[in-house]
Amino acid sequence: MPAPGKFRKQLSLIDLTFIGLGAIFGSGWLFSASHVAALAGPAGIVSWLIGGAAVLLLGLVYCELGAALPRAGGVVRYPEYSHGMLLGSLMGFITLIAFSSLIAIEIVACRQYAAAWFPALSQPGSSNPTVLGWLVQLALLTVFFALNYSSVKTFAMANNIISVFKFIVPLLVIVVLLNHFHAPNMQIHGFAPFGFSGVEAAVSAGGIIFAYLGLTPIIAVASEVRHPQRTIPIALILSVALSTVIYLLLQVAFLGSIPTQLLDHGWSGIGAMFSLPYHDIALALGLGWLALLVVSDAVISPSGTGNIYMNATPRVIYGWARSGSFFPLFARIDAKSGIPRPALWLTFALSIFWTLPFPSWEALIRVVSAALVLSYAVAPITVAALRRNAPELPRPFFLRGFAVLGPASFAVAALIVYWSDWDTVSWLLGLQIGIFAIYVLWKRGTGNDRLKLRQDVYSSLWLIGFYALIMLVSCLGTFGGRGIISQPWDSLLVIAVALAVYYWGARTGVPASRLALGSADED
Numbered sequence: 001m002p003a004p005g006k007f008r009k010q011l012s013l014i015d016l017t018f019i020g021l022g023a024i025f026g027s028g029w030l031f032s033a034s035h036v037a038a039l040a041g042p043a044g045i046v047s048w049l050i051g052g053a054a055v056l057l058l059g060l061v062y063c064e065l066g067a068a069l070p071r072a073g074g075v076v077r078y079p080e081y082s083h084g085m086l087l088g089s090l091m092g093f094i095t096l097i098a099f100s101s102l103i104a105i106e107i108v109a110c111r112q113y114a115a116a117w118f119p120a121l122s123q124p125g126s127s128n129p130t131v132l133g134w135l136v137q138l139a140l141l142t143v144f145f146a147l148n149y150s151s152v153k154t155f156a157m158a159n160n161i162i163s164v165f166k167f168i169v170p171l172l173v174i175v176v177l178l179n180h181f182h183a184p185n186m187q188i189h190g191f192a193p194f195g196f197s198g199v200e201a202a203v204s205a206g207g208i209i210f211a212y213l214g215l216t217p218i219i220a221v222a223s224e225v226r227h228p229q230r231t232i233p234i235a236l237i238l239s240v241a242l243s244t245v246i247y248l249l250l251q252v253a254f255l256g257s258i259p260t261q262l263l264d265h266g267w268s269g270i271g272a273m274f275s276l277p278y279h280d281i282a283l284a285l286g287l288g289w290l291a292l293l294v295v296s297d298a299v300i301s302p303s304g305t306g307n308i309y310m311n312a313t314p315r316v317i318y319g320w321a322r323s324g325s326f327f328p329l330f331a332r333i334d335a336k337s338g339i340p341r342p343a344l345w346l347t348f349a350l351s352i353f354w355t356l357p358f359p360s361w362e363a364l365i366r367v368v369s370a371a372l373v374l375s376y377a378v379a380p381i382t383v384a385a386l387r388r389n390a391p392e393l394p395r396p397f398f399l400r401g402f403a404v405l406g407p408a409s410f411a412v413a414a415l416i417v418y419w420s421d422w423d424t425v426s427w428l429l430g431l432q433i434g435i436f437a438i439y440v441l442w443k444r445g446t447g448n449d450r451l452k453l454r455q456d457v458y459s460s461l462w463l464i465g466f467y468a469l470i471m472l473v474s475c476l477g478t479f480g481g482r483g484i485i486s487q488p489w490d491s492l493l494v495i496a497v498a499l500a501v502y503y504w505g506a507r508t509g510v511p512a513s514r515l516a517l518g519s520a521d522e523d
Contacts, residue, residue: 011225013235020218020239023308025166028211029247030109030298031277033254036206038271040199042185042255043192045248047202052244054203054416055212057409059240060399061379063233066218067397068386070228077319079378082385082509086439086456087463091378092320093435094428098371099313100347103144104354105368106306107137113298116279116291127275137355140303144310145348149339162304169297170246173278173290177253180285182260189266197478197487204419210369211247212240224338233397250278257281310351314343370420370428377413378463380406381502385509407502414498415491418470421480429467436464455514462505469497 011019036044071077076095080088111133115122121133129137192198203209218235225231254277262273262284274280279298282291318340321331330343384406386393399405417425443453475481477490485493 011231013231016218016225016231016235017238019308019311020235021242022162022166022304023218023312024212024239024243025170025246025301025305028207029170029250030113030294030301032207032211033251034271034274034277034280036202036208036251037255037258038268039194039206040202041189041191041193041267042187043194043196043199044202044206044251044255046192047199047206047208048244048248048251050199051203051208051212052240052247054209054409054412056237056240056244057405057412058376058379059236060405061383061402061409062218062376063236063397064383064395064399064402065379066232066236067228067230068393068395070225070232071319074319075375076316077322078382081515082382082389083459083505084456084510084514086436086453087378087460088320089439090432090436090460090463091375092316094371094432095316095375096313096320096350098368098375099309099316100350101354101368101371103141103306103309103313103347103351106302106309107140107351108355110140110299110302110306111137113276113279113295113302116276116295134355138352140306141310141348141351141355144303144307145344147307148311148314148344149341162300162307166297166301166304167246169293169301170250173282173294174246174249174253176287176290177257177278177281177285178249181253181256182258183256184260185256185258185263188260188263193267200415200419200491201479204369204416205421207369208247209373209416212243230396254278254281257285259284306351310344310347313347313350314340317343317346367424367428370417370424373413373416374428374432377410377417380410380413381462381505384502384506388506389509389512390515406506407499410502411495411498414466414470414494414501418474418477418491418494419479422474422477423480425471425474425480429471433464433467436460455510459508459510462501462508465504466497466501469501470494473497 036047040047065078066074069078069081076088076092079091108129111121111129112127114136115127115133121129121136123130194201218232218239258270258274258281263270274284276294276298278294279291282288282294317330318333321329321343330340330346332340332342334341383399383402387402417429440453440457444450473481473485473490473493476484477493478485478487479490481490
């Protein structure tokens with residue numbers, strides 16, 4: 001069904017960079033420091049570097065896609081372009097889970113910190129909300145919905161204002177806590193008290209990848225960007241580089257400012273001791289004014305990120321609907337505002353659903369992180385397949401060294417998913433395999449072109465093989481599995497699987513004769 005309206009190109013480089021930075025700087029910086037310290041100790045610094053390098057690799061891959069094919073909801077449309085509708089449907093589903101739950105997780109974080117001022121928002125002795133707390137979350141979601149309902153420029157202006165404030169407090173926290181830095185903290189139990197497995201676990205379970213993954217909102221609004229071929233790559237790279245520096249300094253400041261006597265029994269209890277890391281450390285140091293500022297920012301930062309994903313998720317739904325694999329109603333754009341309003345209504349409903357049954361930030365983080373990485377992971381194989389089958393496609397940003405960077409970025413994404421642990425990997429990847437089977441059976445039953453379905457299945461089997469193999473290694477490995485395959489052999493096996501699947505997927509893209517890349521003018 002053709003859309004009655006079109007997206008309007010209203011976003012500048014500043015707007016797009018603030019969207020990226022604003023998406024990255026949400027609840028991650030407010031909660032991750034103590035979780036990372038509890039899992040990795042001072043070696044959590046290495047975890048942040050690994051996370052930043054991984055996201056930068058994936059960001060560079062997205063630069064080529066975003067500049068060559070500036071499409072609304074591009075994160076779900078690129079896999080369809082390269083490997084067919086079936087793969088686009090699978091990635092659309094996992095991305096919808098990731099994006100819509102991200103809105104909820106930011107709202108939950110906002111409420112948890114606000115409970116430091118208003119205890120009635122959380123249940124006594126728990127981070128779960130009371131009925132009043134849930135109603136406050138609902139009110140915030142309604143505000144985000146209203147901000148995104150009128151126009152994309154209204155959203156961008158609100159985001160720019162919020163972003164300026166939300167960076168002032170983290171920078172102030174860095175300066176103040178570094179003045180209370182205790183160097184012995186970095187070696188009191190050794191730099192890496194839990195070994196490299198602790199460093200690995202902190203990347204996924206500690207919230208690091210969750211904190212970093214704010215790139216897809218930039219891709220999601222690609223059809224609304226002025227000069228996208230230049231603006232998208234610059235905004236992506238700036239967002240990742242600046243956030244890495246700030247996150248690294250925040251972790252160092254937190255590790256060094258903990259009163260040394262509190263570390264007598266090791267790092268493992270730090271997560272519970274400082275459940276609201278920068279608020280609690282400020283109180284421990286007698287800096288009540290800083291704790292007040294942190295809580296103020298803790299209400300604003302996650303709110304700003306939730307607002308960004310309330311804007312990005314409808315574009316993902318729109319892109320999914322445009323592929324024909326989802327309800328065509330959601331491929332409609334309001335002619336007056338240029339907003340995909342039916343998709344926005346669905347986003348609003350899903351974001352409310354994810355706040356039930358009253359989850360905490362910690363309860364959602366593993367699933368959200370793994371789902372986000374899966375939504376990113378296909379990009380390197382998409383680029384490889386399009387380079388192979390559409391060499392004539394104009395590429396204003398051509399990623400040099402892709403022969404190395406492509407497989408490396410996919411292998412890193414595979415490791416991050418694996419490190420999420422067996423409980424998360426089993427149900428999330430198992431669900432995707434189940435959806436694959438349902439899609440194939442449904443399409444066969446509708447009497448559609450069997451040849452086209454056969455091609456889609458052929459072009460998507462690499463992803464199902466990847467899921468099945470990662471589940472097998474996870475079951476036998478050391479991250480929540482049976483421990484039959486010990487470290488580091490389990491991680492090395494995941495890398496080997498990822499490399500084999502990468503070359504498999506790159507060679508099974510849609511043939512050149514069937515490529516239908518569409519036009520940005522269609523959005």
